[in-house]
Amino acid sequence: MDEKYMELALEEAYKAFSTYEVPVGAVIVNNGKIIGKGYNKRETLKDPTAHAEIIAIKEASQYLGGWRLLGSTMYVTVEPCAMCAGAIISSRIDRLVIGAKGPKMGCCGSTMNLLDNPNFNHRVDITFGILEEECSQIMKDFFKKLRNRK
């Protein structure tokens, strides 16, 4: 099941890729239903908060009619940054499934782990490495395309 949902997150990432955005995609699942999805639109929307995860969380909270996404799982192709890890805490998502690691900005284990901090009022269960190869490859392809374009 994790692979199936990560495939859908990858589909979102490909939408970002095709619009010259860093290719990250996310979906949020609650009770077996997709309640939110998103892909990075930072350049398109000229908005530094328009990461895939934030867009998916906004959609999911509108779907559920409240800001608490308890019982939800987020699938994301690349490890969330500080802002997105913070948004995951803020929305009370219970489980996070990650494709590729984010060695520079990732805040779910790579540079630090915000989701397992005893100071905060919420912790998140993390699974790494689902479709890691594909999630990592699309990032490499994107930066190669960007270099060739310049």
Add this chain to the structure above:
Amino acid sequence: MDEKYMELALEEAYKAFSTYEVPVGAVIVNNGKIIGKGYNKRETLKDPTAHAEIIAIKEASQYLGGWRLLGSTMYVTVEPCAMCAGAIISSRIDRLVIGAKGPKMGCCGSTMNLLDNPNFNHRVDITFGILEEECSQIMKDFFKKLRNRK
């Protein structure tokens, strides 16, 4: 000047207070001009990302026509959480002026400091304690009001 802009952030916080939202307000200043402001609307918008800082950052990036808020200063009545500190990094805000500390969720020095992390590609200059008393008092008044209401 810091007190003048923090007064405006406090005005935003009072708008949150009057709508039964945790009273946090923020303004963003660039070249002496207010380019974004916001107050917490988490309950009103049913959106876990609708903190004062995120709303102000979205407005400022629309104003400047791009996601980089270089040269900008954010004034916020309460120390930003992980999500908002991450958004401040993501938007390349240069300076952050804080009213009251956030001992439970604050990520700019209280529980940790995300804005001075050598792993990340951006650091932020922080000033604490501007109108601290007022920024702290409105929070106390709010939670007292909330307890009385229950």
